Every structure is written in structure tokens, then in C-alpha cells.
Amino acid sequence: MINKVIEVRKKYKYGKLKIKKLLEKENITIGTTAIETILKDYNLYQNRKKKIRKKHKGKHAIYIKEAGEKVQTDVKYAFFGEIRYYQFTAVDIATRMSFRYLYAEKTPESTIDFTKRMLKYFPFRVHCIQTDNGTEFTYRKHFFETEHPLDNFCKNKHIKRVYSPVASPWYCRRHAERWSSRKYT
Incomplete structure (x- = not known):
């Protein structure tokens, strides 16, 4: 199961929700937190960078x-x-x-x-x-x-x-x- 998560991530660059949906189609049940943990363990998890907004004075x-x-x-x-x-x-x-x-x-x-x-x-x-x-x-x-x-x-x-x-x-x-x-x- 771990190898399948890593393979889908490397091949399609999907996030945890899309990986879960793809694995469900193949009758593999796994939670999003488990997928997230696997991706973090193998350094494949990327946090989204927050956009810095400039203050607009008008x-x-x-x-x-x-x-x-x-x-x-x-x-x-x-x-x-x-x-x-x-x-x-x-x-x-x-x-x-x-x-x-x-x-x-x-x-x-x-x-x-x-x-x-x-x-x-x-x-x-x-x-x-x-x-x-x-x-x-x-x-x-x-x-x-x-x-x-x-x-x-x-x-x-x-x-x-x-x-x-x-x-x-x-x-x-x-x-x-x-x-x-x-x-x-």
C-alpha cells in the first residue's frame, strides 16, 4: 500500500485527496491522514505557500x-x-x-x-x-x-x-x- 501511494504521487503529482480517490477505484481503502503521513515520511509532501498580500490604501x-x-x-x-x-x-x-x-x-x-x-x-x-x-x-x-x-x-x-x-x-x-x-x- 505504501509503495502504491508513493508510485501514484511520483507519477501523477496528486495530492492526498486525489490519491485516496484513485486508490478507492482500485479497491484499496486508506485514510487521507495515512496518505499524508506516508508522503511526509518519504519527503514527498509539500505544504502550500501562503500568498503575501499587499495592503491596499485606496x-x-x-x-x-x-x-x-x-x-x-x-x-x-x-x-x-x-x-x-x-x-x-x-x-x-x-x-x-x-x-x-x-x-x-x-x-x-x-x-x-x-x-x-x-x-x-x-x-x-x-x-x-x-x-x-x-x-x-x-x-x-x-x-x-x-x-x-x-x-x-x-x-x-x-x-x-x-x-x-x-x-x-x-x-x-x-x-x-x-x-x-x-x-x-
């Missing part, structure tokens, strides 16, 4: 080198039992430094409070804030008459506002989801 993050050049902000739901909270998350694209805070409501007032806390938390000056087009961040896609409080706040602090494209939730949430499972601050 097209919008390639040219950002300086801390605070762009901070991405988004909101996710966080459930604690039956109670739903809103987790505001800000991630600096250059340094990957993040800040999270929980709120009971998803309102423009919560956004202003979060932005103030975020600016105090980051040890560098924030030059640009990128958000999606939700009503907690902007009124520009919702045809409201007044200007959003976050727009006024950013104008007063000389912070540039950038918006993610409409109907592309993956654009902002890619970074927020990566940091949502970490400890709350």
Missing part, C-alpha cells in the same frame, strides 16, 4: 502624507441589548489614528459636539473633514433652506469640507468599520 488615500490633512468621519449603529446608540468615528487617513464617541441621537448637535471633542483629541491640526451626505453632516442633498451647523463650525475654524460621492456608502465606511470594533474612548 486611490483617495495615496497622496495624503501629513497628519490632519484629511480626517474621515462616519456614523455607525451600536446596539447594547435593546438600546441603539450612534457611534461617531473619525479616522485620520495619513496616521490611521482614530477617535470614537457614542451618542443617543444622530443629530447635527451631536455632530458639532463630536467634532469639538475630535479636534481636542487629535494632537495635530485638522485641515480637512470628509463626511458622507447624511443629514447629521450636511443639508446640501436635502434641499433645506438653512446652512448646516457643521458647515458654519468648519468655516469659523478654517477647516475644509469634502463629501463622499452620493450612493457610495463603502467610500466613507471602509475606514470606519475597521476601527469600530476597538475600545471606546
Whole structure:
């Protein structure tokens, strides 16, 4: 049986599962672990090499080198039992430094409070804030008459506002989801 396993391996270069199937056709019953042991004993077993994957930063993050050049902000739901909270998350694209805070409501007032806390938390000056087009961040896609409080706040602090494209939730949430499972601050 050992010679038959070695012969099939050398002739066809099959793995343990294919060797088992081929031997079953010849009415030889043997387990895959036994085949694996035989192949290891005769130095015919090869482990698969794992592919090394390169980290992909994304097209919008390639040219950002300086801390605070762009901070991405988004909101996710966080459930604690039956109670739903809103987790505001800000991630600096250059340094990957993040800040999270929980709120009971998803309102423009919560956004202003979060932005103030975020600016105090980051040890560098924030030059640009990128958000999606939700009503907690902007009124520009919702045809409201007044200007959003976050727009006024950013104008007063000389912070540039950038918006993610409409109907592309993956654009902002890619970074927020990566940091949502970490400890709350």
C-alpha cells in the first residue's frame, strides 16, 4: 500500500485527496491522514505557500502624507441589548489614528459636539473633514433652506469640507468599520 501511494504521487503529482480517490477505484481503502503521513515520511509532501498580500490604501488615500490633512468621519449603529446608540468615528487617513464617541441621537448637535471633542483629541491640526451626505453632516442633498451647523463650525475654524460621492456608502465606511470594533474612548 505504501509503495502504491508513493508510485501514484511520483507519477501523477496528486495530492492526498486525489490519491485516496484513485486508490478507492482500485479497491484499496486508506485514510487521507495515512496518505499524508506516508508522503511526509518519504519527503514527498509539500505544504502550500501562503500568498503575501499587499495592503491596499485606496486611490483617495495615496497622496495624503501629513497628519490632519484629511480626517474621515462616519456614523455607525451600536446596539447594547435593546438600546441603539450612534457611534461617531473619525479616522485620520495619513496616521490611521482614530477617535470614537457614542451618542443617543444622530443629530447635527451631536455632530458639532463630536467634532469639538475630535479636534481636542487629535494632537495635530485638522485641515480637512470628509463626511458622507447624511443629514447629521450636511443639508446640501436635502434641499433645506438653512446652512448646516457643521458647515458654519468648519468655516469659523478654517477647516475644509469634502463629501463622499452620493450612493457610495463603502467610500466613507471602509475606514470606519475597521476601527469600530476597538475600545471606546
